[in-house]
Amino acid sequence: MSEIAYIRGDATVPSVKGAKVIAHVCNDIGGWGKGFVLALSRRWPEPEAAYRAWHRERASNDFGLGALQLVRVKPDVWVANMIGQRGVRTGSKGVPVRYEAIDTALSRLADRVLELDASVHMPRIGCGLAGGKWSRVEPLVTERLVRRGIAVTVYDHGDG
Template identity: 55%
Template sequence: MSGIRYVRGDATDPMGSGSRIVAHCSNDTGGWGRGFVLALSRRWPQPEEAYRRWYRGRAGNDFGLGAIQLVPVDQDLYVANMVAQHGIRSAARVGRPPIRYDALAQCLAKLAQHASRLEANVHLPRIGAGLAGGSWDVIEPLIQQHLADHGISVTVYDLP
């Protein structure tokens, strides 16, 4: 069984070589402008552009909770836009946080298929545990189950 590796660093500058996927959670409202996505947009314009097109065309595509969009950003480097938040944090001040663990599990299962096909390692911040309001104690086992237990190398980045 593979584990999850934790490092200090920037998930938008994934370590190593070969195929790599930088994964993150996004919301189902088309919003892009807070949290980790700002770092993504500073590094590469393609993930935001693709996400906004995907959202605008949602009536005719698979956009929604549990969906994933793989966006090439460089040679052997991809960003996975994973829709695992219902709404945004500011709208959820009372009641349930935006993260949807069932949608995240669906996204991670799809991410595993892409990573296996591309023979890619997965790199991510502590997805779902920031603005999405989720618990890392719930999210980490999902990553283990859907990625690491299937032999996919996973690196989680904490900013220095």
């Protein structure tokens, strides 16, 4: 069985052939402006615009923890907005990351990725501003994606 591939680089520019999905974790309050989303927005306006519209119209859609939104940015590239974070601040209820929501979103992502016959590319989701631990996220990625035969690459930003 294959495993997650770890490389240094920018998850917004996967250099593999075929269909690609760039997956990342969003919050459940409509905030887009810090962390990995800035790199996405520098490259394409569509993921942010779609996320903001999804949040704005949440009374009539599935926006919420565990939800998934796939946004096509190039003929063979999609961005997966996954709601896996409650709010944006660490407070009395702990860090914003919600592992169960990430697990649900990854499960939904797997179905879509298999339909697209795509590979998945991501930073260490849920571990930046969301405050999560990769030791808890990695098994979810392995269980939901890798075990279903999906190629996953995790990008660690290098220093140049």
